[in-house]
Amino acid sequence: MKLKFTILGCTSSFGVPYPGNDWGVCDPHEPKNRRTRCSLLIQSETTTLIVDTGADFREQMNRYNIKNLDAVFYTHKHADHTAGIDDLRIYAVRNKEKLTAYMNEETSLEVLRNKSYIFKQEHASHPAILSPYILQPFETVEVGDIAVQTHVLDHAVLNAVGYRFGNTAYSVDMKDIAEEKSFDALEGIDTWIVDAGAYHRTSFSLHATFDKIIELNKRIGAQRVILTSLSNHIDYKVASQEIPEGFEIAYDGLCVESVS
Numbered sequence: 641m642k643l644k645f646t647i648l649g650c651t652s653s654f655g656v657p658y659p660g661n662d663w664g665v666c667d668p669h670e671p672k673n674r675r676t677r678c679s680l681l682i683q684s685e686t687t688t689l690i691v692d693t694g695a696d697f698r699e700q701m702n703r704y705n706i707k708n709l710d711a712v713f714y715t716h717k718h719a720d721h722t723a724g725i726d727d728l729r730i731y732a733v734r735n736k737e738k739l740t741a742y743m744n745e746e747t748s749l750e751v752l753r754n755k756s757y758i759f760k761q762e763h764a765s766h767p768a769i770l771s772p773y774i775l776q777p778f779e780t781v782e783v784g785d786i787a788v789q790t791h792v793l794d795h796a797v798l799n800a801v802g803y804r805f806g807n808t809a810y811s812v813d814m815k816d817i818a819e820e821k822s823f824d825a826l827e828g829i830d831t832w833i834v835d836a837g838a839y840h841r842t843s844f845s846l847h848a849t850f851d852k853i854i855e856l857n858k859r860i861g862a863q864r865v866i867l868t869s870l871s872n873h874i875d876y877k878v879a880s881q882e883i884p885e886g887f888e889i890a891y892d893g894l895c896v897e898s899v900s
């Protein structure tokens with residue numbers, strides 16, 4: 641089966657540039673340094689899925705002309721991955737039914753606490769837009785013709801949900817892989833899109849360093865590792881030249897096609 645992945649956004653909470661045109665070490669003239677908040681689009685011939693809806697979700701849907709979504713998957717509750725959730729309303733309207741939102745229990749409780757109207761109709765003119773599906777660790781679900789297998793990520797303050805679609809996996813946000821079983825879930829992947837938000841550091845509490853990704857991939861063995869969740873400390877060209885073969889720096893709009 642053929643799947644197309646589009647990295648809609650590849651930065652963490654501040655975006656690049658940071659508000660006030662703070663580009664950090666990034667060259668403002670390099671288009672690949674302009675980064676929106678992390679999100680991944682997955683498309684088969686008949687099914688379209690998205691992972692996370694951050695603050696840039698609406699802009700991303702317009703930029704890539706995405707008129708329909710079959711389901712949304714959330715990695716975790718942090719605002720840079722969920723803040724655009726209200727903009728899913730038009731997709732529920734177009735589908736004429738609630739969109740299924742796959743998430744772990746912690747994320748669902750956060751949405752319920754802050755935006756209960758997303759799941760429950762609270763006014764006749766304001767229907768609920770999402771139907772939550774609580775994912776259990778390592779569960780596999782199917783949406784249309786796409787099978788989605790989960791794994792567990794250590795994001796320091798919480799466990800996030802990683803996703804695998806065929807031979808491609810998306811592990812965001814994380815400082816490390818959590819649980820031995822996650823390595824089983826990632827066995828045999830050829831492309832790994834992974835959080836390297838602490839790329840430029842030797843240690844960081846919430847995101848993975850590049851050394852950590854290298855160490856993990858010795859075990860996972862992906863031939864193509866695409867580093868995402870990039871801040872303004874990581875210039876696309878500079879970092880691309882310093883990483884070994886098989887590793888890549890993500891940019892908004894990067895497409896990966898896979899057959900599995």
Ligand SMILES: [Zn+2]
Nearest residue numbers: 716718795813
């Ligand atoms: Zn996070």
